[in-house]
Amino acid sequence: MVTKQLRGSVDDADLLRADSLAREIFSDVANKWAFLIIESLGEGTLRFSELRNEIEGISHKMLTQNLRMLERNGLVERTVHPTVPPRVEYTLTEAGQGLRATVDGMCAWTHRYLGHIEASRRRFDA
Protein backbone atom coordinates (compact mmCIF):
# COMPACT_ATOMS: atom_id res chain seq x y z
CA MET A 1 0.00 0.00 0.00
CA VAL A 2 2.75 2.30 0.90
CA THR A 3 4.45 1.16 -2.28
CA LYS A 4 1.33 1.81 -4.21
CA GLN A 5 1.01 5.23 -2.69
CA LEU A 6 4.61 5.94 -3.49
CA ARG A 7 4.24 4.63 -7.01
CA GLY A 8 1.13 6.68 -7.30
CA SER A 9 2.78 9.90 -6.28
CA VAL A 10 5.72 9.26 -8.57
CA ASP A 11 3.38 8.72 -11.48
CA ASP A 12 1.54 11.88 -10.59
CA ALA A 13 4.79 13.80 -10.50
CA ASP A 14 5.73 12.36 -13.89
CA LEU A 15 2.39 13.27 -15.33
CA LEU A 16 2.61 16.78 -14.00
CA ARG A 17 6.09 17.14 -15.38
CA ALA A 18 4.99 15.77 -18.73
CA ASP A 19 2.00 18.10 -18.78
CA SER A 20 4.02 21.19 -18.06
CA LEU A 21 6.56 20.15 -20.66
CA ALA A 22 3.82 19.52 -23.18
CA ARG A 23 2.39 22.93 -22.45
CA GLU A 24 5.82 24.47 -22.90
CA ILE A 25 6.25 22.78 -26.26
CA PHE A 26 2.81 24.00 -27.27
CA SER A 27 3.79 27.54 -26.38
CA ASP A 28 6.98 27.25 -28.40
CA VAL A 29 5.71 25.56 -31.51
CA ALA A 30 2.12 26.76 -31.87
CA ASN A 31 2.98 30.12 -33.38
CA LYS A 32 2.69 31.31 -36.92
CA TRP A 33 6.37 31.71 -37.75
CA ALA A 34 7.21 28.22 -36.58
CA PHE A 35 4.36 26.84 -38.69
CA LEU A 36 5.44 28.78 -41.76
CA ILE A 37 9.04 27.61 -41.35
CA ILE A 38 7.97 24.00 -41.04
CA GLU A 39 5.74 24.40 -44.06
CA SER A 40 8.63 25.81 -46.09
CA LEU A 41 11.08 23.12 -45.01
CA GLY A 42 8.51 20.46 -45.79
CA GLU A 43 9.61 20.38 -49.40
CA GLY A 44 13.25 19.91 -48.53
CA THR A 45 16.41 21.50 -47.20
CA LEU A 46 16.74 25.26 -47.45
CA ARG A 47 19.40 27.83 -46.70
CA PHE A 48 18.85 30.68 -44.29
CA SER A 49 18.48 33.22 -47.08
CA GLU A 50 16.17 30.96 -49.03
CA LEU A 51 13.91 30.65 -46.02
CA ARG A 52 13.98 34.39 -45.65
CA ASN A 53 12.82 34.81 -49.23
CA GLU A 54 10.29 32.03 -48.98
CA ILE A 55 8.53 33.40 -45.92
CA GLU A 56 7.18 36.80 -46.79
CA GLY A 57 7.40 39.37 -44.06
CA ILE A 58 9.67 37.54 -41.63
CA SER A 59 12.56 39.57 -40.25
CA HIS A 60 16.12 38.37 -39.98
CA LYS A 61 15.76 38.31 -36.23
CA MET A 62 12.50 36.37 -36.08
CA LEU A 63 13.86 33.80 -38.49
CA THR A 64 17.02 33.13 -36.46
CA GLN A 65 15.09 33.11 -33.23
CA ASN A 66 12.53 30.61 -34.42
CA LEU A 67 15.12 28.45 -36.12
CA ARG A 68 17.08 28.26 -32.85
CA MET A 69 13.93 27.36 -31.00
CA LEU A 70 13.02 24.65 -33.50
CA GLU A 71 16.56 23.33 -33.40
CA ARG A 72 16.51 23.24 -29.61
CA ASN A 73 13.29 21.25 -29.64
CA GLY A 74 14.74 18.88 -32.20
CA LEU A 75 12.39 19.69 -35.06
CA VAL A 76 15.03 21.16 -37.30
CA GLU A 77 18.62 20.20 -37.99
CA ARG A 78 21.19 22.84 -38.74
CA THR A 79 24.28 22.05 -40.79
CA VAL A 80 27.05 24.54 -41.40
CA HIS A 81 29.28 24.23 -44.45
CA PRO A 82 32.59 25.85 -43.56
CA THR A 83 33.00 27.53 -46.91
CA VAL A 84 33.40 31.18 -47.67
CA PRO A 85 30.93 32.73 -47.75
CA PRO A 86 29.38 30.43 -45.13
CA ARG A 87 26.50 28.23 -46.16
CA VAL A 88 24.00 27.12 -43.53
CA GLU A 89 21.27 24.67 -44.34
CA TYR A 90 18.17 23.75 -42.41
CA THR A 91 16.22 20.55 -42.72
CA LEU A 92 13.35 18.90 -40.86
CA THR A 93 14.17 16.05 -38.51
CA GLU A 94 11.88 13.07 -38.10
CA ALA A 95 10.04 14.90 -35.35
CA GLY A 96 9.75 17.93 -37.61
CA GLN A 97 8.37 15.78 -40.40
CA GLY A 98 5.88 14.45 -37.89
CA LEU A 99 4.50 17.93 -37.38
CA ARG A 100 4.34 18.58 -41.09
CA ALA A 101 1.10 16.67 -41.39
CA THR A 102 -0.45 18.92 -38.78
CA VAL A 103 0.75 22.08 -40.45
CA ASP A 104 -0.33 20.88 -43.87
CA GLY A 105 -3.70 20.07 -42.38
CA MET A 106 -4.02 23.59 -41.16
CA CYS A 107 -3.09 25.00 -44.56
CA ALA A 108 -5.68 22.83 -46.23
CA TRP A 109 -8.24 23.87 -43.64
CA THR A 110 -7.46 27.54 -44.22
CA HIS A 111 -8.05 27.29 -47.94
CA ARG A 112 -11.14 25.17 -47.49
CA TYR A 113 -12.87 27.64 -45.18
CA LEU A 114 -11.48 30.86 -46.62
CA GLY A 115 -14.81 32.06 -48.00
CA HIS A 116 -16.62 30.89 -44.89
CA ILE A 117 -14.30 32.86 -42.68
CA GLU A 118 -14.39 35.98 -44.82
CA ALA A 119 -18.18 35.98 -44.66
CA SER A 120 -18.19 35.39 -40.94
CA ARG A 121 -15.85 38.32 -40.44
CA ARG A 122 -18.05 40.66 -42.43
CA ARG A 123 -21.05 39.60 -40.36
CA PHE A 124 -19.18 40.07 -37.11
CA ASP A 125 -17.72 43.45 -38.01
CA ALA A 126 -21.19 44.87 -38.48
Next chain:
Amino acid sequence: MVTKQLRGSVDDADLLRADSLAREIFSDVANKWAFLIIESLGEGTLRFSELRNEIEGISHKMLTQNLRMLERNGLVERTVHPTVPPRVEYTLTEAGQGLRATVDGMCAWTHRYLGHIEASRRRFDA
Protein backbone atom coordinates in the same frame (compact mmCIF):
# COMPACT_ATOMS: atom_id res chain seq x y z
CA MET B 1 -7.03 38.82 -75.47
CA VAL B 2 -7.88 41.94 -73.64
CA THR B 3 -10.48 39.91 -71.86
CA LYS B 4 -7.94 37.29 -71.07
CA GLN B 5 -5.53 39.87 -69.78
CA LEU B 6 -8.25 41.39 -67.71
CA ARG B 7 -9.34 38.03 -66.42
CA GLY B 8 -5.73 37.26 -65.67
CA SER B 9 -5.15 40.35 -63.63
CA VAL B 10 -8.40 39.83 -61.77
CA ASP B 11 -7.36 36.31 -60.90
CA ASP B 12 -4.00 37.57 -59.73
CA ALA B 13 -5.68 40.15 -57.56
CA ASP B 14 -7.94 37.46 -56.16
CA LEU B 15 -5.01 35.22 -55.44
CA LEU B 16 -3.14 37.99 -53.70
CA ARG B 17 -6.18 38.85 -51.66
CA ALA B 18 -6.70 35.21 -50.76
CA ASP B 19 -3.05 34.84 -49.79
CA SER B 20 -3.04 37.84 -47.53
CA LEU B 21 -6.29 36.69 -46.00
CA ALA B 22 -4.88 33.22 -45.49
CA ARG B 23 -1.84 34.72 -43.83
CA GLU B 24 -4.06 36.79 -41.60
CA ILE B 25 -6.06 33.75 -40.55
CA PHE B 26 -2.82 31.94 -39.85
CA SER B 27 -1.67 34.76 -37.61
CA ASP B 28 -4.98 34.71 -35.77
CA VAL B 29 -5.49 31.02 -35.28
CA ALA B 30 -1.96 29.59 -35.03
CA ASN B 31 -1.42 30.53 -31.41
CA LYS B 32 -1.43 28.39 -28.35
CA TRP B 33 -4.52 29.79 -26.63
CA ALA B 34 -6.67 29.35 -29.72
CA PHE B 35 -5.47 25.76 -30.04
CA LEU B 36 -6.15 25.01 -26.39
CA ILE B 37 -9.62 26.52 -26.63
CA ILE B 38 -10.45 24.47 -29.71
CA GLU B 39 -9.11 21.38 -28.00
CA SER B 40 -11.32 22.03 -24.96
CA LEU B 41 -14.43 22.73 -27.01
CA GLY B 42 -13.79 19.61 -29.04
CA GLU B 43 -15.61 17.50 -26.50
CA GLY B 44 -18.69 19.70 -26.51
CA THR B 45 -20.20 22.99 -25.47
CA LEU B 46 -18.67 24.80 -22.51
CA ARG B 47 -19.43 27.89 -20.50
CA PHE B 48 -16.96 30.73 -20.15
CA SER B 49 -16.09 29.79 -16.59
CA GLU B 50 -15.76 26.13 -17.50
CA LEU B 51 -13.29 27.02 -20.23
CA ARG B 52 -11.41 29.14 -17.76
CA ASN B 53 -11.10 26.19 -15.40
CA GLU B 54 -10.31 23.76 -18.18
CA ILE B 55 -7.43 25.76 -19.61
CA GLU B 56 -4.84 26.11 -16.90
CA GLY B 57 -3.09 29.43 -16.77
CA ILE B 58 -5.29 31.42 -19.14
CA SER B 59 -6.34 34.84 -17.89
CA HIS B 60 -9.83 36.23 -18.08
CA LYS B 61 -8.64 38.72 -20.66
CA MET B 62 -6.88 36.25 -22.94
CA LEU B 63 -9.88 33.95 -22.86
CA THR B 64 -12.36 36.67 -23.89
CA GLN B 65 -9.98 38.04 -26.49
CA ASN B 66 -9.38 34.70 -28.14
CA LEU B 67 -13.03 33.72 -27.96
CA ARG B 68 -13.97 36.96 -29.74
CA MET B 69 -11.35 36.31 -32.37
CA LEU B 70 -12.54 32.74 -32.91
CA GLU B 71 -16.13 33.92 -33.05
CA ARG B 72 -15.22 36.59 -35.59
CA ASN B 73 -13.54 34.02 -37.79
CA GLY B 74 -16.53 31.73 -37.50
CA LEU B 75 -14.85 28.90 -35.62
CA VAL B 76 -16.86 29.30 -32.45
CA GLU B 77 -20.48 30.13 -31.83
CA ARG B 78 -21.50 32.13 -28.80
CA THR B 79 -24.95 31.80 -27.29
CA VAL B 80 -26.15 33.94 -24.43
CA HIS B 81 -28.87 32.71 -22.10
CA PRO B 82 -30.61 35.78 -20.71
CA THR B 83 -30.90 34.38 -17.21
CA VAL B 84 -29.57 35.83 -14.01
CA PRO B 85 -26.78 35.31 -13.48
CA PRO B 86 -26.04 35.27 -17.22
CA ARG B 87 -24.99 32.04 -18.83
CA VAL B 88 -22.82 32.14 -21.94
CA GLU B 89 -21.98 29.03 -23.85
CA TYR B 90 -19.41 28.42 -26.53
CA THR B 91 -19.44 25.69 -29.10
CA LEU B 92 -17.44 24.80 -32.19
CA THR B 93 -18.96 25.53 -35.59
CA GLU B 94 -18.42 23.25 -38.56
CA ALA B 95 -15.30 25.23 -39.46
CA GLY B 96 -14.10 24.91 -35.88
CA GLN B 97 -14.69 21.17 -35.96
CA GLY B 98 -12.67 21.11 -39.14
CA LEU B 99 -9.66 22.47 -37.29
CA ARG B 100 -10.11 20.01 -34.47
CA ALA B 101 -8.37 17.26 -36.40
CA THR B 102 -5.35 19.50 -36.86
CA VAL B 103 -5.21 20.44 -33.20
CA ASP B 104 -5.69 16.86 -32.09
CA GLY B 105 -2.90 15.90 -34.44
CA MET B 106 -0.62 18.37 -32.77
CA CYS B 107 -1.53 17.07 -29.31
CA ALA B 108 -0.80 13.53 -30.40
CA TRP B 109 2.47 14.66 -31.94
CA THR B 110 3.48 16.41 -28.73
CA HIS B 111 2.96 13.31 -26.63
CA ARG B 112 4.62 11.08 -29.19
CA TYR B 113 7.83 13.11 -29.31
CA LEU B 114 7.90 14.31 -25.72
CA GLY B 115 10.94 12.28 -24.74
CA HIS B 116 12.63 13.06 -28.03
CA ILE B 117 12.19 16.77 -27.49
CA GLU B 118 13.28 16.69 -23.87
CA ALA B 119 16.49 14.93 -24.88
CA SER B 120 17.11 17.34 -27.71
CA ARG B 121 16.71 20.27 -25.36
CA ARG B 122 19.22 18.89 -22.90
CA ARG B 123 21.70 18.38 -25.72
CA PHE B 124 21.16 21.87 -27.05
CA ASP B 125 21.38 23.59 -23.67
CA ALA B 126 24.87 22.19 -23.19
Next chain:
DNA sequence: CCGAATCCACAACGATACTG
Protein backbone atom coordinates in the same frame (compact mmCIF):
# COMPACT_ATOMS: atom_id res chain seq x y z
C1' DC C 1 -21.49 35.17 -14.36
C1' DC C 2 -19.67 37.53 -18.14
C1' DG C 3 -17.53 41.39 -20.51
C1' DA C 4 -15.38 45.88 -21.38
C1' DA C 5 -12.03 49.39 -20.11
C1' DT C 6 -8.14 51.15 -17.77
C1' DC C 7 -3.42 51.09 -16.30
C1' DC C 8 1.20 49.53 -16.51
C1' DA C 9 5.23 46.27 -16.56
C1' DC C 10 7.51 43.79 -19.56
C1' DA C 11 8.32 41.05 -23.77
C1' DA C 12 8.27 41.06 -28.64
C1' DC C 13 9.75 43.00 -32.69
C1' DG C 14 12.26 45.80 -36.37
C1' DA C 15 16.25 48.41 -37.55
C1' DT C 16 20.90 48.89 -37.35
C1' DA C 17 25.61 47.94 -36.81
C1' DC C 18 29.36 44.82 -36.12
C1' DT C 19 31.90 39.94 -36.27
C1' DG C 20 33.63 35.61 -38.51
Next chain:
DNA sequence: CAGTATCGTTGTGGATTCGG
Protein backbone atom coordinates in the same frame (compact mmCIF):
# COMPACT_ATOMS: atom_id res chain seq x y z
C1' DC D 1 26.19 34.77 -45.99
C1' DA D 2 24.89 33.99 -41.40
C1' DG D 3 24.78 35.24 -36.57
C1' DT D 4 24.90 38.19 -32.40
C1' DA D 5 24.16 42.42 -29.82
C1' DT D 6 22.06 46.67 -28.82
C1' DC D 7 18.47 50.09 -28.84
C1' DG D 8 14.09 52.16 -29.25
C1' DT D 9 9.33 51.44 -30.23
C1' DT D 10 5.30 48.94 -30.26
C1' DG D 11 2.37 45.70 -28.47
C1' DT D 12 0.98 41.96 -25.32
C1' DG D 13 -0.89 40.38 -21.39
C1' DG D 14 -2.02 40.52 -16.25
C1' DA D 15 -4.44 42.89 -12.48
C1' DT D 16 -8.09 45.50 -11.32
C1' DT D 17 -12.38 47.79 -11.54
C1' DC D 18 -16.85 48.83 -12.98
C1' DG D 19 -21.21 47.69 -15.57
C1' DG D 20 -24.98 44.59 -17.36
